[in-house]
């Protein structure tokens with residue numbers, strides 16, 4: 391289902407609101423939620439430990455802070471003790487500061503005869519597996535001592551860690567590390583999925599993410615407005631135009647890609663090749679004359695028009711469906727005039743690479759906007775468009791993509807780990823992709839794919855959602871094929887994208 395509750399992404403504040411609603415509107419006791427969280431974590435821990443240690447016994451240490459996150463940890467420790475597991479709580483927070491449900495959980499844990507050791511400087515973290523219940527959504531600002539040292543020491547054990555709700559030190563809203571953060575093998579998150587688990591450093595630190603709704607009734611969610619979701623590709627199944635038996639090429643659009651300035655032919659070639667494999671009826675490339683031979687040799691199906699004079703472009707764009715501009719565009723006078731012609735055409739436009747850089751140095755171009763635009767910046771390009779540093783973009787990717795979309799009145803895709811798509815105030819996160827994608831050409835393939843989808847009749851919002859997912863998902867398939875992240879070539883994605891589109895088309899028809 392599109393944007394179902396289980397796909398929704400929340401900020402820490404929104405989850406606090408959900409907790410509050412569950413407790414005060416639905417009358418579920420806070421301690422009941424804590425027990426459920428502890429039980430869900432313990433179930434997961436046992437599953438993992440069965441995989442990791444088989445029938446062998448193992449030693450568990452549960453690291454607890456002094457808030458409700460610690461409360462969940464005390465429950466896990468008590469349950470482990472009941473099952474005869476060798477378990478110990480390391481109390482990093484002062485138990486004297488515990489209150490409310492966390493204090494109740496602590497007392498219950500004590501009643502199970504769990505050994506509770508206060509953290510000391512020379513204490514050794516000796517377990518086979520750890521539960522991180524130090525800091526959850528209540529983290530404010532950079533992690534302070536003693537927590538920071540404990541987290542560093544925990545990470546240096548390289549032993550498996552299951553994080554409770556969120557790896558301690560990771561910002562639940564943005565996915566940035568607040569000073570230092572736990573690197574978990576797995577994270578189990580409660581009631582609502584936290585945004586920060588899925589983007590930026592979150593992608594690196596959470597390990598496998600599991601979600602437990604703690605049996606909170608659906609009603610609780612309806613009163614908390616939200617605009618962010620995990621991207622669900624199934625919502626796009628019906629967007630692809632059907633291939634009827636009597637179809638002709640004109641039915642599937644004509645995409646034009648403009649770019650390939652002097653000695654920059656590779657990017658436009660990759661973009662065009664990707665478009666060719668994504669179902670568009672016709673693909674044309676407008677480029678410098680010197681690129682024509684290479685492009686035609688590589689892809690004879692593409693119509694290549696050599697053009698040193700951008701004044702010819704308006705005539706070439708008559709009757710076309712969509713445009714991609716940016717890959718290999720450069721920033722010369724020719725490049726700028728090409729961009730002006732593209733903007734003036736009124737065709738839906740995918741703007742990437744130097745198309746974005748030119749827009750950043752000349753923001754008044756926005757005043758000439760006549761059509762839907764889809765911007766596909768990486769953090770560096772986004773920074774130029776918004777006049778900030780790329781670090782600032784990364785520190786708040788959700789806010790950045792929203793600002794890009796609203797400032798440029800466009801659909802925006804902010805690339806990078808946990809790519810974000812923003813259209814009409816809605817943010818979707820593509821929970822696919824891998825570090826092997828950090829190589830040249832990947833963005834060019836994406837822009838060609840997006841252009842091909844728009845030319846086939848998808849809106850910029852639909853194309854951004856489906857295309858971003860297809861691109862990263864195909865990269866994951868490629869990693870499976872080649873066995874790792876090294877040496878992925880952007881062009882290798884192209885046949886996998888085609889395969890996946892075809893699979894989706896079959897699924898949309900036959901279920």
Ligand SMILES: NC(=O)C1=CN([C@@H]2O[C@H](COP(=O)(O)OP(=O)(O)OC[C@H]3O[C@@H](n4cnc5c(N)ncnc54)[C@H](O)[C@@H]3O)[C@@H](O)[C@H]2O)[C@@H](O)CC1
Pocket residue numbers: 409420421423424427455456457458459460461462483524525526527528529530531532533534535537554555556580
């Ligand atoms: N009823 C509820 O509210 C539920 C809460 N749950 C758990 O409760 C957590 C949230 O609990 P809390 O709001 O008590 O917060 P936390 O337990 O996440 O953290 C609060 C504690 O962290 C300390 N702290 C904050 N910033 C710090 C920093 N920068 N450096 C060092 N220490 C810092 C505070 O002094 C406080 O002691 C969730 O993440 C989840 O694990 C779950 O039990 C489910 C139900």
Ligand SMILES: [K+]
Pocket residue numbers: 459522523524525526553554555556557558
């Ligand atoms: K935690």
